[in-house]
Amino acid sequence: MLAIIDSVALQGLDGQRVRVEVDVSHGLPCLDLVGLPDAAVREAKDRVRTAIKNSGLEFPIQRITVNLAPADLRKEGPVFDLPIAIGILAATEQINYEYCQGILFIGELSLDGSIRGVHGVLPLVLAARDMGLKRVVVPLENAAEAALALDMEVYGVANLAELAAALRGEVELQIYQLEAGEAPAPQESEVDFADVRGQLAAKRALEVAAAGGHNVLMLGSPGCGKTMLARRLPTILPDLTFEESIEVTKIHSLAGQLVHNDPLVKKRPFRTPHHTSSAASLVGGGRVPKPGEISLAHHGVLFMDELPEFHKDALEALRQPLEDGCISVSRVAASFTFPAKIMLIGAANPCPCGYQLDKDRECSCTPFQVQRYLHRISGPLLDRIDIHLEVPKISYAELTDAPPGEPSAQIKARVEQARSIQRERFKGLAITCNAAMGAREVRRFCKPDPAGAKLLQEAFKRMSLSARSHDRILKVARTIADLDDSEIISVNHLAEAIQYRGLDRLFRG
Numbered sequence: 001m002l003a004i005i006d007s008v009a010l011q012g013l014d015g016q017r018v019r020v021e022v023d024v025s026h027g028l029p030c031l032d033l034v035g036l037p038d039a040a041v042r043e044a045k046d047r048v049r050t051a052i053k054n055s056g057l058e059f060p061i062q063r064i065t066v067n068l069a070p071a072d073l074r075k076e077g078p079v080f081d082l083p084i085a086i087g088i089l090a091a092t093e094q095i096n097y098e099y100c101q102g103i104l105f106i107g108e109l110s111l112d113g114s115i116r117g118v119h120g121v122l123p124l125v126l127a128a129r130d131m132g133l134k135r136v137v138v139p140l141e142n143a144a145e146a147a148l149a150l151d152m153e154v155y156g157v158a159n160l161a162e163l164a165a166a167l168r169g170e171v172e173l174q175i176y177q178l179e180a181g182e183a184p185a186p187q188e189s190e191v192d193f194a195d196v197r198g199q200l201a202a203k204r205a206l207e208v209a210a211a212g213g214h215n216v217l218m219l220g221s222p223g224c225g226k227t228m229l230a231r232r233l234p235t236i237l238p239d240l241t242f243e244e245s246i247e248v249t250k251i252h253s254l255a256g257q258l259v260h261n262d263p264l265v266k267k268r269p270f271r272t273p274h275h276t277s278s279a280a281s282l283v284g285g286g287r288v289p290k291p292g293e294i295s296l297a298h299h300g301v302l303f304m305d306e307l308p309e310f311h312k313d314a315l316e317a318l319r320q321p322l323e324d325g326c327i328s329v330s331r332v333a334a335s336f337t338f339p340a341k342i343m344l345i346g347a348a349n350p351c352p353c354g355y356q357l358d359k360d361r362e363c364s365c366t367p368f369q370v371q372r373y374l375h376r377i378s379g380p381l382l383d384r385i386d387i388h389l390e391v392p393k394i395s396y397a398e399l400t401d402a403p404p405g406e407p408s409a410q411i412k413a414r415v416e417q418a419r420s421i422q423r424e425r426f427k428g429l430a431i432t433c434n435a436a437m438g439a440r441e442v443r444r445f446c447k448p449d450p451a452g453a454k455l456l457q458e459a460f461k462r463m464s465l466s467a468r469s470h471d472r473i474l475k476v477a478r479t480i481a482d483l484d485d486s487e488i489i490s491v492n493h494l495a496e497a498i499q500y501r502g503l504d505r506l507f508r509g
Helices: 043-055 077-091 121-130 141-146 161-168 198-214 228-235 242-254 281-282 313-317 319-324 367-376 378-384 396-401 408-425 439-445 450-462 467-483 491-499 506-509
Strands: 004-011 014-025 030-034 065-070 103-105 135-139 152-156 215-220 302-304 326-330 335-339 343-348 387-390
Touching: 004 077, 004 121, 014 077, 014 121, 030 043, 043 077, 065 077, 077 103, 077 161, 103 121, 103 491, 121 141, 121 242, 121 319, 121 367, 135 141, 141 152, 141 319, 152 161, 198 228, 198 387, 198 408, 198 467, 215 228, 228 302, 228 408, 242 335, 242 343, 281 302, 281 313, 313 378, 319 326, 319 378, 378 467, 408 467, 439 467, 450 491
Parallel strands: 004 103, 030 065, 103 135, 135 152, 215 343, 215 387, 302 343
Antiparallel strands: 004 014, 014 065, 326 335
């Protein structure tokens, strides 16, 4: 008898329908698995055989042929264990085949018949929903994650024997319910901008960055507070919407980084790769690529400390995601695109020893060493960073006597007000913040007043700015005007925005 069971294979974050065709016929006992399976799928033969026997069911002593169609699509991972087992049981009439129709089956089988959780359940279920399927059977530990896909009937099952009884009509499976229709509630953060003493200019620049979604490069001596400031940036960013949370959760699910008892990512990601990280770990890698650190920071912050210490190819890999909001990973087998709408926060010392800008310690580096160190950050990458910020060393008086700084909650309120202005401005456009504007939107929404236009023209000549730097200054000025609740970009707004390009000459000198 022939049985056909529905499943899905992931290609990046996109899913493609897979038909698990199982034929049981007379012949020498064997189990042949075809359809371009990888090693994990080929090993399913032994897991399925043993799981069926240990669940009190009968494994047929006949010729079994399993085809994973389409045959030209590579299948990987243990997600096909369960549909293969269900196909064998349906083909041998141990379960009701009609009950299996229109249901997506996902799960890995243990040798004792229990159904283990797998990675990537949410993107799999969302792909199945887009294909028109309405019901899905998943491992019990993945049920909460699968239920995030609204309008799907999700059944969490602990073992194969229970599922087989349900597909015979002996018991009824309960639909897993999860109230996920509303935006995730904000979570308390362990850090706050009130902890930062002094650094008023730096905190103002990060407020502007948060309000417009701008990238930031901080330059300062060791111990001046660059990392402390960066770690507090997520506390002033707007809360994730439910749709954004789903996007972030899909990526983390595929990478296997979801928290078991809390499947929905509610906080904006904050990723901090080490400077020894390779380009593949940042953009994504593997024979079948998985998302890297850049995509894992989607809708959040990618903090790269000691930015000049990263490998050159790793730094240059940042260009596409910073410009396009996505990252393409090409391999021989296929090419995948992962979302990567990130805020890049880079931190760097001004020289190899770190003390070139320190007034209290003497720098031991030669001018050539300083320039060679800073030139590790290329001009094209520097152009894609909107705000360049020098973080000075704080004094003893600021450290001990200065009053607590403004708390994150107050700064966040101003940021959200500026973001609401931008949402209204970009209504109907695929743009969420000022930093995402293209050249056409810059010309439309970022017109300075006459005095501001004259100042920008003068700065363009004196600072030898590129066309990209010119547009980014206008974007930052637009954000500063939004924080002031001003429709007009005045000379004051442009003056502050130009000030944030002050490190161009230092890096390119």
